[in-house]
Amino acid sequence: xxxxxxxxTANEASIDAILRSMTVxxxxxxxxxxDLWSSIEASIALEEVVPVSDNVVDLTTQFRRRPTILxxxxxxxxxxxxxxxxxxxxxxxxxxxxxxxxLTWADGFVDAGVDASAAAxxxxxxxxxxxxxxxxxxxxAPEGEDxxxxxxxxxxxxxxxxxxxxVIDDPSDDRAYEVPAGFDPDAFDTVLVDISFEPRDxxxxxxxxxxxxxxxxxx
Amino acid sequence: MTLTEIRPPxxxxxxxxxxxxxxxxxxxxNAESAFARGDDNALRLAYDAHGRMVYGxxxxxxxxxxxxxxxxxxxxxxWRARHRYDPAKGxxxxxxxxxxxxxxxxxxxxxxxxxxxxxxxxxxxLSTESxxxxxxxxxxxxxxxxxxxxxxxxxxxxxYFHDLTHPQIAERTNIPLxxxxxxxxxxxxxxxxxxxxxxx
Numbered sequence: 001x002x003x004x005x006x007x008x009t010a011n012e013a014s015i016d017a018i019l020r021s022m023t024v025x026x027x028x029x030x031x032x033x034x035d036l037w038s039s040i041e042a043s044i045a046l047e048e049v050v051p052v053s054d055n056v057v058d059l060t061t062q063f064r065r066r067p068t069i070l071x072x073x074x075x076x077x078x079x080x081x082x083x084x085x086x087x088x089x090x091x092x093x094x095x096x097x098x099x100x101x102x103l104t105w106a107d108g109f110v111d112a113g114v115d116a117s118a119a120a121x122x123x124x125x126x127x128x129x130x131x132x133x134x135x136x137x138x139x140x141a142p143e144g145e146d147x148x149x150x151x152x153x154x155x156x157x158x159x160x161x162x163x164x165x166x167v168i169d170d171p172s173d174d175r176a177y178e179v180p181a182g183f184d185p186d187a188f189d190t191v192l193v194d195i196s197f198e199p200r201d202x203x204x205x206x207x208x209x210x211x212x213x214x215x216x217x218x219x
Numbered sequence: 220m221t222l223t224e225i226r227p228p229x230x231x232x233x234x235x236x237x238x239x240x241x242x243x244x245x246x247x248x249n250a251e252s253a254f255a256r257g258d259d260n261a262l263r264l265a266y267d268a269h270g271r272m273v274y275g276x277x278x279x280x281x282x283x284x285x286x287x288x289x290x291x292x293x294x295x296x297x298w299r300a301r302h303r304y305d306p307a308k309g310x311x312x313x314x315x316x317x318x319x320x321x322x323x324x325x326x327x328x329x330x331x332x333x334x335x336x337x338x339x340x341x342x343x344x345l346s347t348e349s350x351x352x353x354x355x356x357x358x359x360x361x362x363x364x365x366x367x368x369x370x371x372x373x374x375x376x377x378x379y380f381h382d383l384t385h386p387q388i389a390e391r392t393n394i395p396l397x398x399x400x401x402x403x404x405x406x407x408x409x410x411x412x413x414x415x416x417x418x419x
Contacts, residue, residue, distance in 0.1 A: 006403070006404060008404070011407075011408065011411045012407040014411065015360065015407040015408075015410045015411050015414075018357060019360060019375070019379040019407075020379065021353065021357065022360065022361070022379065023380075026357045026358070026361050027361045027376075029271040029275035029358070029361060029362070030271070030274070030275060031274075032270050032271065032287070032290055033287055036274070036290060036291060037263075037266060037270070040266065040294045040295060043291065044262070044295055044298055
């Protein structure tokens with residue numbers, strides 16, 4: 001090329017210079033990781049379900065737990081609660097840590113969570129999974145409300161499955177929260193850990209008032 | 220828009236194929252206007268059209284984990300800020316790449332400051348920005364090249380990536396020498412349009 005000047009305009013010359021600085025490797029743009037789109041989709045969808053507008057009713061329908069899961073979860077809890085009580089507390093040495101999540105506040109979450117953070121460890125013991133909260137810096141729930149722990153699964157079509165894991169009585173304890181057997185984290189492209197404020201109003205669905213949230217990554 | 224409304228419009232295996240022609244590629248004014256309006260599927264189309272370029276830019280500037288995170292942040296931020304995108308002021312790809320550039324520079328600066336607290340911050344900033352800008356230009360040009368008509372793409376590839384002279388290209392492709400030169404010039408001008416953005 002250099003042997004053949006073409007009297008390029010400034011605009012053309014600027015591209016000519018960039019092309020000359022490139023190698024074939026610059027043309028080989030690799031595909032983003034396969035799960036990246038679902039993470040983007042989940043991130044945006046979860047922002048949009050936060051009830052900062054009048055859409056609350058509409059949006060929280062997505063958060064309504066499915067009756068079948070509730071039944072399964074209730075059954076599983078009855079079976080597992082005895083086992084769990086025995087193995088919870090400070091000794092979860094029989095559990096293997098298989099993943100973790102850094103939970104942070106985001107735009108649209110409750111204002112009280114702006115400085116909040118938490119780490120969640122995903123524990124497995126046989127067929128039993130549990131979530132343990134570590135390094136929690138969480139605001140106290142407002143009067144008449146609780147802090148509640150959730151898992152949010154996003155499948156390959158973008159559909160959300162929201163599963164309550166339990167009410168957080170004391171964020172600083174090292175209790176592990178059992179994941180109900182009806183919720184299979186492996187069935188989803190992305191699973192997020194979420195902590196919300198939940199009014200004691202008898203409504204089982206997620207209020208949309210998230211405090212912190214973060215995606216689970218493998219340990 | 221809800222999550223369920225932004226389903227993939229095309230099969231995953233068809234995504235990002237370099238064999239997708241300009242006519243098939245989900246870019247252009249309609250897709251860009253749809254993005255600015257926040258239409259359903261518009262973000263997915265933008266990701267399909269520009270995801271490789273954004274990720275390629277991040278992967279060349281950051282470690283793999285950060286590259287993935289920053290790519291995600293870029294598309295989420297772009298979608299949040301879509302009302303600020305004006306198709307009349309430039310191509311969507313260039314606008315998204317400007318967001319990517321700023322995110323990468325923030326990340327590179329924080330990494331460098333972390334690894335060498337004694338470094339002169341002005342020096343870091345200048346070298347960082349020029350390196351990142353150069354990578355951004357390369358990724359935009361690589362992406363724009365894919366959208367050129369096939370003959371122009373071939374001629375430019377032979378000239379710049381196989382170091383053939385114009386007469387050698389004419390001989391190799393059986394295209395008249397004058398046409399080789401005009402294809403290159405027009406190609407350069409069209410690539411330039413991809414890089415232009417009058418957004419603030």
